[in-house]
Amino acid sequence: MKRNVTIVVSVLVVLGAVLLTSSRLVSNSVQPPQPPGQGLAGDPGQTTCSHCHAGNTRADATKFTLKLAGDSAGLVGSMNVVSGATQYIPDSTQWIALELNGTNGSTPRFGFQITALDSANNLAGTFTLTNTANTSLESSSQTGRKYVGHKAANATTKAWSFKWKAPHSGAVTFYYTCNMANGDGVEYLPGDSVYSGTATITAGPEVNVGIAELSEISAITAYPLPFTHGLNLKMNVKEEADITISLVSLSGGLVKPLFDEHVSVGAMNKAFDLGGVSAGIYMIKVTSASGERTLQVVKL
Numbered sequence: 001m002k003r004n005v006t007i008v009v010s011v012l013v014v015l016g017a018v019l020l021t022s023s024r025l026v027s028n029s030v031q032p033p034q035p036p037g038q039g040l041a042g043d044p045g046q047t048t049c050s051h052c053h054a055g056n057t058r059a060d061a062t063k064f065t066l067k068l069a070g071d072s073a074g075l076v077g078s079m080n081v082v083s084g085a086t087q088y089i090p091d092s093t094q095w096i097a098l099e100l101n102g103t104n105g106s107t108p109r110f111g112f113q114i115t116a117l118d119s120a121n122n123l124a125g126t127f128t129l130t131n132t133a134n135t136s137l138e139s140s141s142q143t144g145r146k147y148v149g150h151k152a153a154n155a156t157t158k159a160w161s162f163k164w165k166a167p168h169s170g171a172v173t174f175y176y177t178c179n180m181a182n183g184d185g186v187e188y189l190p191g192d193s194v195y196s197g198t199a200t201i202t203a204g205p206e207v208n209v210g211i212a213e214l215s216e217i218s219a220i221t222a223y224p225l226p227f228t229h230g231l232n233l234k235m236n237v238k239e240e241a242d243i244t245i246s247l248v249s250l251s252g253g254l255v256k257p258l259f260d261e262h263v264s265v266g267a268m269n270k271a272f273d274l275g276g277v278s279a280g281i282y283m284i285k286v287t288s289a290s291g292e293r294t295l296q297v298v299k300l
Contacts, residue, residue, distance in 0.1 A: 039140050039147050040113045042196040043175035044121050046140070049111070053179055053192035065099045088166040089250065090203050097161040104180040104193050110158040113149040114176040124172040128163040135160050155183065166203075173200045215290040216241035222284055226298035229275035233284065237263050243288045247274065255282060274299060
């Protein structure tokens with residue numbers, strides 16, 4: 001499901017297949033069991049997890065949560081990231097995180113598979129694994145498409161994260177399938193729950209980080225990232241200057257003015273209360289007479 005927001009990218013994810021026949025449990029729980037040359041994300045011309053898990057593939061967005069955040073967000077464990085955007089930042093690297101909601105029986109197995117395609121149904125962007133212990137990267141010999149899926153499917157791992165580098169332009173559609181298998185070891189018989197869907201996002205405005213290096217200020221750092229209420233900004237002032245600091249949207253619109261003063265040479269630390277700002281992905285813009293710099297930040 002998509003929501004229009006001023007943050008940076010959209011998503012919906014992919015959850016894929018786990019084969020659970022007793023004779024194939026080990027090999028198929030390691031990663032989605034790819035039919036020869038095919039994908040399991042439900043992308044054009046391909047199949048889904050129901051290829052082996054009996055039953056209908058259903059669309060139910062309540063069964064999974066797909067989230068995306070900037071490249072500075074730490075996702076492992078906490079899953080604290082932003083979801084629901086409808087645009088991506090061209091050429092940017094984003095974290096994608098997904099989590100299954102629900103269970104299936106007393107010995108469930110959870111899995112997923114996802115891919116991202118452009119309008120010509122070619123691979124859009126580049127996937128990078130950040131945890132090879134629980135995610136896999138597969139290729140289709142038929143189409144050349146890449147798929148991220150689960151690895152080592154089990155009854156406890158139902159959340160995964162990885163990185164995706166966005167293309168320079170064009171609409172991108174994420175195709176995904178998720179599977180909540182009941183773990184009964186029986187293939188091709190009812191009992192497993194397979195869900196599939198798509199989400200399309202478009203290219204947002206390009207973000208120029210460091211439009212001009214500031215001669216008066218260097219080493220600008222924002223922390224913590226992501227943040228919930230307070231955001232700290234640290235920088236080194238090399239020469240006296242009048243500077244302004246603003247929180248802006250990804251399209252450059254002013255969200256909140258933060259600072260407008262004359263500063264002296266030396267280390268500068270400022271804390272800003274942004275608890276009233278909606279969750280999303282924003283830019284901190286620092287401006288002086290010599291130019292401006294922008295930093296991407298994530299508000300939870």
